[in-house]
Amino acid sequence: MITRPDDLPEEELLLSGTRSCAGCSMSLMYRTAIKALGKNTIITVPASCLTVLHGLYHKQSVLVNVIHTTFETTAASASGIVAALEALGLDEKITVVGFAGDGGTSDIGIQGLSGAAERNTNFIYACYDNEMYSNTGTQRSGQTPYMAYTTTTPHGKLEHKKNIPMIMLAHNIPYIATTCASYPLDVFNKFTRAKQFKGTRYIHVLAPCPPGWGYPTHESIEIGKLAVRTGIFPLYEIIDGKMFLSKESEPYLDPRKRLPVADYLKKQGRFKHITQQHIDTYQEYVNGQWDFISKML
Amino acid sequence: MVNSRDPKSTIAAVQHPTVGEAGKTGTWRTFRPVIDENKCILVTSPKARCHTCWMFCPEGNISKTRPPRVNYDYCKGCGICAQSCPHDAIAMRKEEDEP
Amino acid sequence: MTSGGKQEAEDASRPVPPARETLILTGNHAASFAVKAARVQVISAYPITPQSPVVEKLSEFVEDGELKARMIRVESEQSAMASLISASTTGTRVFTATSSHGLSYMHEQLAWAAGTRLPVVMCIVTRAIGAPWSVWPDHQDAVSERDTGWIQIFCEDNQEIYDTVLEAYKIAEDERVYLPVAVCYDGYILSHTLMPVELMSQAEVDKFLPPFKSHLMLAMSMDDPVGVNPVTVPEPREGFPAYMELRHRMQKALEGAAAVMEEVEAEFAKVSGRHHGGAVRSYRLDDAEVALVGMGSCSSQAKVAIDDLRAAGIKAGVLTVRLFRPFPKRQIREVLKGKKVVAVFDRDVAYGLEGALCAETKASLYGIPDPPYVHGFIVGIGGRDFTTENAIEGTRLAVERSRNREIHDETTWLNLMEGE
Numbered sequence: 147m148i149t150r151p152d153d154l155p156e157e158e159l160l161l162s163g164t165r166s167c168a169g170c171s172m173s174l175m176y177r178t179a180i181k182a183l184g185k186n187t188i189i190t191v192p193a194s195c196l197t198v199l200h201g202l203y204h205k206q207s208v209l210v211n212v213i214h215t216t217f218e219t220t221a222a223s224a225s226g227i228v229a230a231l232e233a234l235g236l237d238e239k240i241t242v243v244g245f246a247g248d249g250g251t252s253d254i255g256i257q258g259l260s261g262a263a264e265r266n267t268n269f270i271y272a273c274y275d276n277e278m279y280s281n282t283g284t285q286r287s288g289q290t291p292y293m294a295y296t297t298t299t300p301h302g303k304l305e306h307k308k309n310i311p312m313i314m315l316a317h318n319i320p321y322i323a324t325t326c327a328s329y330p331l332d333v334f335n336k337f338t339r340a341k342q343f344k345g346t347r348y349i350h351v352l353a354p355c356p357p358g359w360g361y362p363t364h365e366s367i368e369i370g371k372l373a374v375r376t377g378i379f380p381l382y383e384i385i386d387g388k389m390f391l392s393k394e395s396e397p398y399l400d401p402r403k404r405l406p407v408a409d410y411l412k413k414q415g416r417f418k419h420i421t422q423q424h425i426d427t428y429q430e431y432v433n434g435q436w437d438f439i440s441k442m443l
Numbered sequence: 444m445v446n447s448r449d450p451k452s453t454i455a456a457v458q459h460p461t462v463g464e465a466g467k468t469g470t471w472r473t474f475r476p477v478i479d480e481n482k483c484i485l486v487t488s489p490k491a492r493c494h495t496c497w498m499f500c501p502e503g504n505i506s507k508t509r510p511p512r513v514n515y516d517y518c519k520g521c522g523i524c525a526q527s528c529p530h531d532a533i534a535m536r537k538e539e540d541e542p
Numbered sequence: 543m544t545s546g547g548k549q550e551a552e553d554a555s556r557p558v559p560p561a562r563e564t565l566i567l568t569g570n571h572a573a574s575f576a577v578k579a580a581r582v583q584v585i586s587a588y589p590i591t592p593q594s595p596v597v598e599k600l601s602e603f604v605e606d607g608e609l610k611a612r613m614i615r616v617e618s619e620q621s622a623m624a625s626l627i628s629a630s631t632t633g634t635r636v637f638t639a640t641s642s643h644g645l646s647y648m649h650e651q652l653a654w655a656a657g658t659r660l661p662v663v664m665c666i667v668t669r670a671i672g673a674p675w676s677v678w679p680d681h682q683d684a685v686s687e688r689d690t691g692w693i694q695i696f697c698e699d700n701q702e703i704y705d706t707v708l709e710a711y712k713i714a715e716d717e718r719v720y721l722p723v724a725v726c727y728d729g730y731i732l733s734h735t736l737m738p739v740e741l742m743s744q745a746e747v748d749k750f751l752p753p754f755k756s757h758l759m760l761a762m763s764m765d766d767p768v769g770v771n772p773v774t775v776p777e778p779r780e781g782f783p784a785y786m787e788l789r790h791r792m793q794k795a796l797e798g799a800a801a802v803m804e805e806v807e808a809e810f811a812k813v814s815g816r817h818h819g820g821a822v823r824s825y826r827l828d829d830a831e832v833a834l835v836g837m838g839s840c841s842s843q844a845k846v847a848i849d850d851l852r853a854a855g856i857k858a859g860v861l862t863v864r865l866f867r868p869f870p871k872r873q874i875r876e877v878l879k880g881k882k883v884v885a886v887f888d889r890d891v892a893y894g895l896e897g898a899l900c901a902e903t904k905a906s907l908y909g910i911p912d913p914p915y916v917h918g919f920i921v922g923i924g925g926r927d928f929t930t931e932n933a934i935e936g937t938r939l940a941v942e943r944s945r946n947r948e949i950h951d952e953t954t955w956l957n958l959m960e961g962e
């Protein structure tokens with residue numbers, strides 16, 4: 147486990163000058179994650195902002211092998227890579243990772259993900275969650291939070307986020323973690339830990355998106371931290387079914403320590419239209435989420 | 444022989460790693476981060492450790508050196524580094540103001 | 543006739559089976575035995591009638607240790623093909639089989655496999671597509687995928703299934719081709735019917751089919767990382783092909799694939815003593831004036847009608863189209879030129895037009911002097927019997943219509959219920 151920024155490996159596997167927006171936290175979490183994964187990795191990526199980050203044919207912005215797959219097939223594609231490596235006797239040497247957006251994970255890709263996890267396929271599935279279909283112009287996804295504006299929920303989404311980590315827990319996989327791009331050390335440590343397990347490992351990374359969420363580019367880190375400090379996005383690990391709250395989220399088990407959700411919501415254009423009543427509903431939802439977590443600990 | 448590096452013989456879309464895949468993304472910038480070496484802890488206190496700015500840059504446009512340096516060819520001017528420097532050593536300057 | 547290959551020497555402790563064995567096998571099991579002989583490394587499949595026994599047999603081979611392959615019991619056909627695309631890209635020989643709705647559910651992946659130029663091999667055990675539900679054979683599933691860039695070969699008996707699966711790998715992995723191949727055969731009519739099938743010895747197969755190679759073998763080049771299938775743009779950049787050029791190269795490879803198939807067949811014939819005719823196969827066509835054209839079970843049934851037709855004074859023969867994609871225009875033109883009448887029997891409909899094989903046969907004959915009249919008949923949809931009588935009836939109709947120089951824009955369906 148590393149604890150300081152300069153403990154991170156110096157070698158960059160993400161090469162400067164990518165196509166992602168200025169201030170993209172997905173880019174940051176990906177840069178950090180592949181430092182942890184290392185060169186002996188085959189990554190498979192479905193249609194998403196991450197496809198674009200990898201660059202247009204014939205150039206690529208990363209120093210790892212990447213198989214682009216169709217939108218809904220991340221986990222199936224990873225299953226194929228894993229099977230091939232097993233057949234070639236290279237599965238101990240090469241890590242297989244599926245890296246998908248929240249739409250590719252929790253909506254169109256959930257069948258494949260569930261299948262791969264049920265088979266306990268030996269790979270890491272990472273979902274970077276920018277809470278919308280960013281690549282196609284910020285439409286609603288199953289991960290879009292309550293009351294967020296998207297182009298297909300112009301008055302705000304009426305439902306809460308789908309809890310994918312808990313769905314993954316129901317698959318009895320050995321390792322589940324949530325993390326946030328704003329905490330690169332946590333991202334690095336969790337990918338490093340995930341690498342040590344065999345079987346299906348699931349990492350859910352909250353990745354604030356400046357154009358999609360409506361905040362200035364320099365606030366990407368701050369916004370993600372607010373998601374954690376308000377308790378909206380708890381960081382934890384679940385190892386063999388047992389939940390451990392990460393130190394970034396530990397204080398917020400105590401409701402008095404949590405910042406009011408409004409501190410987070412009011413900084414983002416996508417929540418511009420919300421009323422006090424919505425804020426109250428949101429706060430109740432977050433409190434309920436923590437009641438659930440406290441029972442799991 | 445099919446060779447993905449050879450435009451004539453390649454048969455599938457296979458991409459190869461390159462720095463600056465999207466070109467000189469530094470041209471996207473309206474504000475540029477300027478590191479004030481008099482404030483950077485790595486300069487002011489030779490034994491100190493930091494590199495917070497390096498860690499947070501979304502695509503590694505700051506070097507892990509002492510003092511850290513910005514790669515202006517690719518820095519997109521997002522301002523994350525300036526926002527995250529614990530010693531307030533990075534200022535965002537409007538591009539025109541900078542020589 | 544054993545050549546005592548390396549593999550046999552290694553297994554010397556085991557009782558040595560005769561070099562070649564003839565087993566009584568269903569079409570599905572003939573496919574499974576061929577997949578085993580091809581030393582496929584990754585299998586990924588999902589059950590559907592009438593394909594399931596192919597994969598059930600392969601599961602036995604794998605679990606009994608007779609085939610050293612990884613088997614992915616995926617949760618859908620879409621995942622079956624998606625996983626094989628990546629397994630092939632990683633560097634392994636792969637196989638799947640499906641039918642009907644399973645194939646339709648793979649559609650997006652079929653295009654992806656072809657666009658990546660991967661030597662994936664699949665059996666399509668052909669079956670009708672709903673709605674409504676029908677588990678019975680016709681060619682609608684396979685034919686509906688004809689524009690995805692796959693090579694499609696139709697088989698007529700179980701020996702041909704076994705041989706074609708082996709040939710399929712050789713064709714797919716040929717550097718001039720590098721395309722996925724579908725080996726298609728009729729559900730039930732072949733898939734569940736027992737026939738004698740001569741299996742090659744492992745040494746013979748190993749000699750014919752060397753270990754897997756492809757243009758993408760990611761696991762073997764970890765120190766030279768690449769990305770496969772990124773976003774492309776409409777115009778070429780820095781001298782590199784754009785989407786349109788890559789698709790042009792795919793079409794070129796398809797256009798050349800029939801010649802490669804014929805080469806591969808010739809080589810296979812040298813080893814096995816069996817030759818299935820290449821892209822098309824003729825039956826009593828040399829002196830024929832009338833040609834019955836069909837694929838798979840349609841052509842088998844047409845052959846049965848030839849004696850009766852000839853006895854009735856119609857000099858007929860049969861053209862079996864084995865290679866449906868790439869469509870063997872030249873071969874068809876060569877065989878059918880000089881014939882007076884062509885009756886095409888389609889077990890599929892290019893809905894809103896006519897039988898797909900009929901439309902394409904007509905297109906192949908376009909521009910030749912004095913082309914034969916071509917008349918199409920829709921038969922055997924959803925497992926409906928396509929009888930010898932139907933073949934005779936269609937041929938007679940074709941002859942009559944040709945005589946009257948009739949052109950029928952509407953389709954003619956045979957063996958419909960009375961009053962339909």
Ligand SMILES: Cc1ncc(C[n+]2csc(CCOP(=O)(O)OP(=O)(O)O)c2C)c(N)n1
Nearest residue numbers: 193194195217247248249250278279280281
């Ligand atoms: C089968 C299919 N349906 C729709 C699309 C269009 N599409 C491409 S990316 C995308 C959204 C991706 O959203 P997400 O997974 O959240 O990733 P993000 O773009 O937000 O990074 C959609 C809808 C597609 N490529 N394939």
Ligand code: SF4
Nearest residue numbers: 166167170195280355
């Ligand atoms: S839209 Fe959002 S997630 Fe996509 S590249 Fe831009 S900042 Fe990143």
Ligand code: SF4
Nearest residue numbers: 500518519521522524
């Ligand atoms: S964090 Fe943003 S502003 Fe700072 S160097 Fe990186 S790209 Fe430039």
Ligand code: SF4
Nearest residue numbers: 483484493494496528
């Ligand atoms: S974050 Fe600030 S103090 Fe730390 S290395 Fe960067 S410029 Fe120096």
